[in-house]
Amino acid sequence: MNARSPKDAPKNATRRGVVGALGASLLAGSATKAMAQPSMGFAPPPSGLGGRPFPNLLRPLANGPRKFGYAVVGLGKYAINQILPAFAECQHARLTALVSGDATKARRIGKQYGISESNLYSYSDFDKIAQNPDVDAVYIILPNALHADFAVRAFRAGKHVMCEKPMATSVEDCQRMIDAGKRANKELMIGYRCHFDPITNKAISLARSGAIGKPQIITTDNNDLGADTTDPTTHWRLTRALSGGGSLMDLGIYGVNGSRYMMNDDPIEVRAMIAPNSSPVFSQVEDIITWQFRYRSGGIAHGSSSFTTYSTTRFCLQGDKGTLLMDPATSYWSNRVSLCKSGDIETWSTPMFTIDALNQFSAQLDHLPISIAKGTRVLATGEEGMQDVRLLQSIYKAAHTGRAVATDWSDWRKTI
Numbered sequence: 001m002n003a004r005s006p007k008d009a010p011k012n013a014t015r016r017g018v019v020g021a022l023g024a025s026l027l028a029g030s031a032t033k034a035m036a037q038p039s040m041g042f043a044p045p046p047s048g049l050g051g052r053p054f055p056n057l058l059r060p061l062a063n064g065p066r067k068f069g070y071a072v073v074g075l076g077k078y079a080i081n082q083i084l085p086a087f088a089e090c091q092h093a094r095l096t097a098l099v100s101g102d103a104t105k106a107r108r109i110g111k112q113y114g115i116s117e118s119n120l121y122s123y124s125d126f127d128k129i130a131q132n133p134d135v136d137a138v139y140i141i142l143p144n145a146l147h148a149d150f151a152v153r154a155f156r157a158g159k160h161v162m163c164e165k166p167m168a169t170s171v172e173d174c175q176r177m178i179d180a181g182k183r184a185n186k187e188l189m190i191g192y193r194c195h196f197d198p199i200t201n202k203a204i205s206l207a208r209s210g211a212i213g214k215p216q217i218i219t220t221d222n223n224d225l226g227a228d229t230t231d232p233t234t235h236w237r238l239t240r241a242l243s244g245g246g247s248l249m250d251l252g253i254y255g256v257n258g259s260r261y262m263m264n265d266d267p268i269e270v271r272a273m274i275a276p277n278s279s280p281v282f283s284q285v286e287d288i289i290t291w292q293f294r295y296r297s298g299g300i301a302h303g304s305s306s307f308t309t310y311s312t313t314r315f316c317l318q319g320d321k322g323t324l325l326m327d328p329a330t331s332y333w334s335n336r337v338s339l340c341k342s343g344d345i346e347t348w349s350t351p352m353f354t355i356d357a358l359n360q361f362s363a364q365l366d367h368l369p370i371s372i373a374k375g376t377r378v379l380a381t382g383e384e385g386m387q388d389v390r391l392l393q394s395i396y397k398a399a400h401t402g403r404a405v406a407t408d409w410s411d412w413r414k415t416i
Contacts, residue, residue, distance in 0.1 A: 068369030069096035069134045070162070071119075073126070073150055074141040075105055076233065078164075082332060083141065084113060086361035092373075093365040096134040099126055126150070130157035137162055137368060139191070143242040144249060148173035155184040162368055164191045166253050166392060167385030169244025174386035181382060189368050189378040190385035192257060196363035198356065199335035200261075202348050203315075203326055206339055207262055213321030216299050218262055220255030221314045222330065223247070223306040237307075238285055246285030248392060252305030254313065254330045256391050259293060259301040262317050262324075267293030267301065268408040270391065272399035277308070291395045296408075332360075 070093055072079050087095045097119040100106040106120045121129060129135055137160035140150050148168045151161045161181065167190050168174045181188040194200045207215055226234060226247070236242040237250050260266060275288035287308050293301035315326040322341035328334060336349040350356055371378045391407060398405040 067094040068092055068372075069094055069136045070365065071097035071099055071121070071129055071132075071135045071138045071159075072141060073099040073138050073154075075100045075102070075109060076141060079141045080109065082361055083139065083365075084109070086365060087113075089355060089359070089362035090365050091362075092369045093362075097121065097129065097132060099123065099129075099138070127153055127157055129154075129159065135159060137187075139365075140164060141191075143236045144244045145169050145242045148177050151177045151188070152180040155180040155186055155188075158184060158186070160187045160189075160368060160372065162189050162191055162365075163385070165257075165385065165388070166244070166249055167382065167389055169249075169389075171386060171390055171393065174382065174389050178382040178386065187368060187372055187378055188382040189371075190380045190382065191364060192380040192384075193360045193364050194254065194258070194330050195261075195379055196367065197330075197335055197350075197360040199326070199337050199348060199350055200329075200360075203317075203324055203337040204261060206324055206337070207317055207319075208264060211322060211339055212317065212319030212324055212341070214297075215263055215317055215319050217302070217316075217318040218259050218299070219302045219314075219316045220258055220329075221304050221312050222251040222254045223304070223309040223312045224251055225309075225311060226250065226307045238281060240284040243285060245392070245396065246282065246289070247287060247305040247307045248289050248291075248395060249285075250305075250307075252289065252291075252303060252395075253388060253392065255301075255303040255305065255315075256395075257388050258315055258329065259303060260388075262315060263295060263299055263301060265295050265297060265299070266387065266407070266409075267391070268296050268406065269294040270394045270398045270405045270407050272395045274399045282307075286399075289395070289399060291398070293391075293407075 067090070070087075072083060072095065075098060084095060087093060095113055095115065098106050098110050098113075098115055099121040100109075101123050103120070103122065106122075107117065109115075110117065110120050119132065119134065129138070138150070138154040139162040140147055140154070141164050142150060144166055145168075147163050151163055154161050161177075163177070168177065177188060206212070224247075226237060238246070243249055270291060270293060272289065272291035274286045275290075277287040279287075288304070288306040290302070290304045293303070295301070313328045313330045315324075315329040317324040317326075322339060325338045325340060327336060327338075333350060333352045333354075336347060338345050338347040368378060387409075390409065394405045394407050
């Protein structure tokens with residue numbers, strides 16, 4: 001990671017400043033297819049809610065004879081700038097293969113990371129990875145609409161799968177991924193990096209400890225200036241066939257998933273509204289969208305996402321005894337949570353560009369091999385990913401119909 005001067009930090013700390021997507025070559029080929037304070041105090045999940053997404057940063061596991069090997073599928077900005085460098089911090093995972101639609105890029109990056117050319121794959125010959133014993137899992141970092149097909153191919157090749165969020169663009173594709181993993185007897189984990197962020201851990205610990213009393217209202221805002229038509233690496237986000245939607249799929253999912261783990265519950269009703277934008281840039285996908293979740297407890301969640309407002313990632317959880325403010329809430333570094341009670345404010349944060357602040361990436365990569373070695377379920381299961389996709393689709397339905405949409409799938413966890 002290149003060093004940045006202090007004056008550059010606020011600008012470059014935004015998500016879009018370091019994250020793009022895949023190059024124009026992949027789009028052309030796919031368009032036809034549909035540190036914290038030392039004593040953070042980690043609290044265990046409440047009994048009876050073991051399936052709730054709950055972060056875990058610690059990574060105890062005896063060192064084995066070899067580290068768990070990943071093949072990274074898709075070499076866009078997120079993969080290059082965040083995931084690949086994070087392997088240097090991993091205790092149990094290693095990078096062993098690359099998959100890209102650009103052979104020149106794959107060779108250049110492979111050389112930087114010591115990956116032999118025999119472990120470089122294109123999208124067309126990806127299935128040959130089945131014969132590579134160095135690869136235990138694939139990490140899919142592709143446009144959303146391609147997740148399901150590559151996950152199914154990876155399972156057929158006998159590999160475990162880590163897949164970026166959102167899991168897919170339809171509930172049907174989510175189920176297809178889950179079924180393929182079960183047939184192959186392999187793990188499916190969704191890349192919810194915030195579940196491994198120490199500040200997210202702290203915020204959840206505070207919320208569940210009763211520090212703010214009964215949580216009643218949560219507000220989530222995730223916005224980014226992401227509609228840059230001069231940058232071809234962002235075009236897939238504005239193409240419905242590849243993204244499945246606009247700012248909600250790309251940014252709003254942080255608020256959807258975040259409201260679930262901060263409220264420690266699933267909503268039973270959704271309302272939503274999309275703000276009109278006449279720009280041809282948004283002819284296929286939405287720009288500004290807002291939604292409201294209603295919970296059986298009486299709690300309410302307000303969420304928003306946008307591609308044309310100033311970069312913001314902020315959660316605010318209000319209880320009857322205090323408030324938790326996370327700002328930034330889901331950044332790659334420098335996240336911060338403040339506990340506000342009776343005029344007193346206590347704040348926890350992670351500094352930028354430190355090992356602890358980057359642990360969310362390496363901890364996520366290590367979690368899959370740890371779970372496999374221990375025979376325990378991953379925290380971010382395919383079923384959790386599918387629940388978020390259900391909610392995303394319900395938000396779109398509510399926005400397009402102007403009516404409340406019931407989301408009381410109280411029995412969905414019985415399928416886990």
